[in-house]
Amino acid sequence: MKYSSKVQRCFQSPMRKFHPYAVAAAAAGKTIYHLNIGQPDVETPPAFFEAIRKFHQPVLAYAPSPGLPELIDAIVRYYKKIGVSITADDVLITTGGSEALQFVCNCILDDGDEIILAEPFYSNYNTFISSTGASIHPLHTSPADGYFYADRAKIEAAINPHTRAILITNPGNPTGTVLTRDEMQMILEICVQHDLFLIADEVYREFVYSDEPLASFAQLPGGEEHVVLIDSVSKRFSACGARVGCIVSRNRELMAQALKYCQARLSVATLDQIAAAALYSVGPEYFEAVRAEYKRRRDTVVRKLAGIPGVVCQCPKGAFYLMAALPIDDAEKFQRWLLEEFDDNGDTVMFAAGGGFYQSRERGRNEIRIAYVKEQHALERAMDLLALGIQQYNETH
Amino acid sequence: MKYSSKVQRCFQSPMRKFHPYAVAAAAAGKTIYHLNIGQPDVETPPAFFEAIRKFHQPVLAYAPSPGLPELIDAIVRYYKKIGVSITADDVLITTGGSEALQFVCNCILDDGDEIILAEPFYSNYNTFISSTGASIHPLHTSPADGYFYADRAKIEAAINPHTRAILITNPGNPTGTVLTRDEMQMILEICVQHDLFLIADEVYREFVYSDEPLASFAQLPGGEEHVVLIDSVSKRFSACGARVGCIVSRNRELMAQALKYCQARLSVATLDQIAAAALYSVGPEYFEAVRAEYKRRRDTVVRKLAGIPGVVCQCPKGAFYLMAALPIDDAEKFQRWLLEEFDDNGDTVMFAAGGGFYQSRERGRNEIRIAYVKEQHALERAMDLLALGIQQYNETH
Numbered sequence: 001m002k003y004s005s006k007v008q009r010c011f012q013s014p015m016r017k018f019h020p021y022a023v024a025a026a027a028a029g030k031t032i033y034h035l036n037i038g039q040p041d042v043e044t045p046p047a048f049f050e051a052i053r054k055f056h057q058p059v060l061a062y063a064p065s066p067g068l069p070e071l072i073d074a075i076v077r078y079y080k081k082i083g084v085s086i087t088a089d090d091v092l093i094t095t096g097g098s099e100a101l102q103f104v105c106n107c108i109l110d111d112g113d114e115i116i117l118a119e120p121f122y123s124n125y126n127t128f129i130s131s132t133g134a135s136i137h138p139l140h141t142s143p144a145d146g147y148f149y150a151d152r153a154k155i156e157a158a159i160n161p162h163t164r165a166i167l168i169t170n171p172g173n174p175t176g177t178v179l180t181r182d183e184m185q186m187i188l189e190i191c192v193q194h195d196l197f198l199i200a201d202e203v204y205r206e207f208v209y210s211d212e213p214l215a216s217f218a219q220l221p222g223g224e225e226h227v228v229l230i231d232s233v234s235k236r237f238s239a240c241g242a243r244v245g246c247i248v249s250r251n252r253e254l255m256a257q258a259l260k261y262c263q264a265r266l267s268v269a270t271l272d273q274i275a276a277a278a279l280y281s282v283g284p285e286y287f288e289a290v291r292a293e294y295k296r297r298r299d300t301v302v303r304k305l306a307g308i309p310g311v312v313c314q315c316p317k318g319a320f321y322l323m324a325a326l327p328i329d330d331a332e333k334f335q336r337w338l339l340e341e342f343d344d345n346g347d348t349v350m351f352a353a354g355g356g357f358y359q360s361r362e363r364g365r366n367e368i369r370i371a372y373v374k375e376q377h378a379l380e381r382a383m384d385l386l387a388l389g390i391q392q393y394n395e396t397h
Numbered sequence: 398m399k400y401s402s403k404v405q406r407c408f409q410s411p412m413r414k415f416h417p418y419a420v421a422a423a424a425a426g427k428t429i430y431h432l433n434i435g436q437p438d439v440e441t442p443p444a445f446f447e448a449i450r451k452f453h454q455p456v457l458a459y460a461p462s463p464g465l466p467e468l469i470d471a472i473v474r475y476y477k478k479i480g481v482s483i484t485a486d487d488v489l490i491t492t493g494g495s496e497a498l499q500f501v502c503n504c505i506l507d508d509g510d511e512i513i514l515a516e517p518f519y520s521n522y523n524t525f526i527s528s529t530g531a532s533i534h535p536l537h538t539s540p541a542d543g544y545f546y547a548d549r550a551k552i553e554a555a556i557n558p559h560t561r562a563i564l565i566t567n568p569g570n571p572t573g574t575v576l577t578r579d580e581m582q583m584i585l586e587i588c589v590q591h592d593l594f595l596i597a598d599e600v601y602r603e604f605v606y607s608d609e610p611l612a613s614f615a616q617l618p619g620g621e622e623h624v625v626l627i628d629s630v631s632k633r634f635s636a637c638g639a640r641v642g643c644i645v646s647r648n649r650e651l652m653a654q655a656l657k658y659c660q661a662r663l664s665v666a667t668l669d670q671i672a673a674a675a676l677y678s679v680g681p682e683y684f685e686a687v688r689a690e691y692k693r694r695r696d697t698v699v700r701k702l703a704g705i706p707g708v709v710c711q712c713p714k715g716a717f718y719l720m721a722a723l724p725i726d727d728a729e730k731f732q733r734w735l736l737e738e739f740d741d742n743g744d745t746v747m748f749a750a751g752g753g754f755y756q757s758r759e760r761g762r763n764e765i766r767i768a769y770v771k772e773q774h775a776l777e778r779a780m781d782l783l784a785l786g787i788q789q790y791n792e793t794h
Contacts, residue, residue, distance in 0.1 A: 001592055001623070002561070003654050004507045004529065013462070013660040043455040052668065053450050058440040060638040065410070095492050095640070098662040106528055110401045111508060127661035131503055132401065133530065164399070195398055226398070241457040241667030243492070257400050263410040264524035265495040269666045270638030271449065 033382035051278035067093025074280035097232035109134035118149035120357030146314030150183035165197035176316025304383035430779035448675035464490025471677035494629035506531035515546035517754030543711030547580035562594035573713025701780035
C-alpha cells in the first residue's frame with residue numbers, strides 16, 4: 001500500500017521534534033523551562049466558560065456550515081470597530097485559523113502552483129500548501145536586519161507564472177516582525193498588479209507594542225477582491241483549545257468555493273462557537289492589559305539576549321515570538337545537549353530550533369525561536385539558563 | 398485569479414440545495430416536516446454537559462495533537478468491549494469523522510488514483526476525495542435489490558492499477574444497508590489480495606436493528622494492516638455539534654503519516670474531547686433505548702412507503718436513513734414543487750433528492766433519502782404528506 005506524494009512532502013512539527021528528549025529529561029528529574037510552544041499562560045476571559053455553562057438545550061446539534069450567526073455578527077462588529085466594513089457574507093467560521101488556511105489553500109492552489117512566503121515562516125504552512133500539490137517560494141531574510149522582507153524588488157523577483165498568492169503573517173510568527181502601513185499598501189499593490197491573492201494571517205493582530213492603531217490588510221483601499229484574512233480566537237483571547245477561527249474576504253467567488261469545504265465537514269463545534277461569540281464582548285481594557293504584559297516580557301527577553309555575547313537579534317514589534325541567531329554551531333544539537341547533558345540546579349530550557357521554520361535547507365541552523373508566554377520570573381530564569389547553556393556548550397564542543 | 402481544479406470538482410451539499418426554497422416556504426407560513434437532514438432529535442446524554450461544567454482550569458489550552466489521553470483511553474475501552482483489541486497508539490482523535498476521512502484520503506490518494514465506493518454514497522465523500530486529485534470509482538446498485546453491492550465479482554471488476562482503497566459505509570448512509578459478517582470478510586480478503594486499504598466508515602455502528610452483536614471490520618481476522626476505521630461520537634451519542642471523531646488503525650505507517658496532519662492543525666477542541674470521554678461512560682441501556690426508538694421509526698417509514706403505490710423500497714437494516722424510488726419523474730422537481738406549490742393544511746415535507754448521492758449522472762433521479770430522525774407522530778404526518786404530495790404532483794404533471 002502506497003502513501004501519497006503529498007503527505008510525504010509534509011513533516012512532523014519542529015516544535016514537537018524534541019518531545020521524546022524532554023520526556024526523558026523530565027523523567028530524570030529535570031525541570032524544563034518551555035519557550036518552545038506558543039501556548040499563552042494568560043487566563044481565558046471568564047465570559048467563555050460562562051457562555052458554555054448557560055447552554056441548556058437537550059440536543060447538541062450541528063451548527064450551520066458557514067458558522068453560528070451570533071458569532072459571525074460578533075466578528076462583523078469587531079471588524080467595524082477597527083475600521084473594516086464587512087457583512088456576514090464575508091465571514092466563514094472555521095475550526096481554528098488552521099482550517100481557514102487549509103480551505104483557502106485548497107480553493108486556489110493546484111499541483112505546480114507557488115505561493116510566496118518570507119522565511120522563516122510558521123512551519124505548518126508547509127503542510128497546508130504541500131497537501132494541495134503546490135509549493136512555497138521563499139523570500140530570504142536575515143537575523144541581522146530583523147528578518148525584513150517588505151522590499152518591492154525582492155517580492156517582485158519571486159513572482160513567476162506559477163505564483164498564485166502572497167502569504168503574509170502580520171505580526172509575524174516566528175519572527176515578531178510587524179509591517180508598516182506603507183509596506184502593507186505596497187504588498188497589496190503588487191498583488192493587484194500581478195493578479196494574486198493576498199492571504200493575510202492576522203491572528204496576532206492585537207499583539208503590537210507601539211501605540212499605533214491595529215492594522216489589517218482589510219483596512220487598505222483598493223484590492224478588496226484580493227485580500228483574504230485568516231483570523232482566530234486562539235491567541236487573541238488566550239483560548240487555543242477552542243478551535244474557532246474564520247476566513248474573512250469580500251471576494252464572493254472565493255467565499256462560494258470555500259463554502260463547499262465548510263459544507264463537506266458539516267460544521268464547527270457548536271459550544272465553542274457560542275463561547276467564542278461571548279469572547280468578543282470583552283472590552284479594550286482586556287487587550288491593553290495583555291499587551292502591556294507581553295511588552296514587558298518581550299523587553300525582558302531582548303534585554304537578556306543583548307547580554308549574551310555573539311547573539312544576533314533585533315527587537316521585534318509584535319506577536320509573542322522572536323527569532324535570534326546564537327553563537328553556536330547547530331541549534332538542534334544544542335537543544336538535545338540542553339536536555340540530555342546540561343542542567344543548572346536541576347533546571348534546563350527548551351526553545352524551537354530555527355531550521356524547522358525554513359524551506360531552504362542549511363538556513364536558520366544556528367537560530368532559535370523563543371515564545372515569551374511565561375510569567376516574568378520564569379522568563380528571566382529561562383534566559384539565564386540559555387546564557388549559561390551557550391557558554392558551557394561552547395566550552396565542551 | 399484562478400481557483401483550483403480540485404475545488405471546481407466539488408459541489409454544494411445536496412442536503413442543503415433546497416434551503417432557499419425552504420426559507421421561502423417557511424416565510425409564506427408553511428410548516429415543513431424535515432426528513433432531509435441527519436440531525437437526530439434524541440437527547441445528548443447529560444454526562445456530556447456535566448463534564449464541561451466541571452472544567453475549571455483558568456486557561457483553555459491546546460490539547461495534544463493526537464488527542465486527549467482520557468478520550469483515547471475511553472475509546473480503547475469501548476473497542477475492547479466490542480471485541481476489538483487496540484492500544485492508544487492505534488487511535489488519532491479528529492474534528493469529527495469528517496476530518497478523519499479527510500486525513501486518510503490525503504495520506505493515501507494522489508492525482509489520478511481511484512477509490513471504490515458503492516453508490517448511492519454519502520455525498521461529502523466526493524469533496525474529500527476530489528480535493529486530493531483522486532476520483533470515485535462507483536459500484537452500481539439498484540433500489541429493487543436493496544442497494545446490494547457486496548458481490549465479489551462486481552467489486553473485483555472495479556479494481557484497476559489506479560485503485561488505492563475500498564471505502565465502505567456500514568451501516569450505510571444514505572441506504573441503511575448492513576453487511577453480513579461473511580460479506581465483510583469477503584471484502585477484507587479482496588483488499589488483502591489486491592493490496593488495498595479498506596476504509597470503513599462505521600459511525601452508525603450501534604444503529605442496527607437485528608439482535609446480532611455490533612460488527613466492525615476491525616473484529617475480523619487477517620488484514621489488520623489494511624483496515625482503517627472512521628468513527629465519531631456525533632450519531633452514536635446524538636452529539637453532532639461536538640465535532641469529535643477518530644481514525645482507528647493498527648497500520649503504524651498510516652498513523653505516522655496521519656499524525657503529520659494532526660500536528661499541522663494543532664489539536665481538536667479541548668472541551669469537546671473532555672465531554673466526549675464522558676459520553677463513553679453511558680451504559681448499554683442507552684443504546685438499547687435509542688435502537689428500539691429508531692427501529693420503531695424505521696418500521697413506520699417502511700410501512701407507510703409500502704402503502705404508496707409505485708414506491709420501490711427494501712427494508713433497511715441499519716443507520717437512520719433509507720432510500721426509496723418514487724413513482725415520479727424527477728425528485729428535485731418534486732421537492733421544489735412540494736415547497737412552492739403544495740401544502741396540506743399549511744404543512745409540507747422535505748427530503749434529500751437522490752441524485753446528489755450518485756457519481757453517475759442520470760442515476761437516482763427518481764429516488765429520495767429519508768432520515769427518520771423525528772418522533773413518531775411527526776414521522777407519520779411527514780409520510781402522509783409525502784403520499785399526498787406524490788398523488789397530487791402526478792395529477793398535475
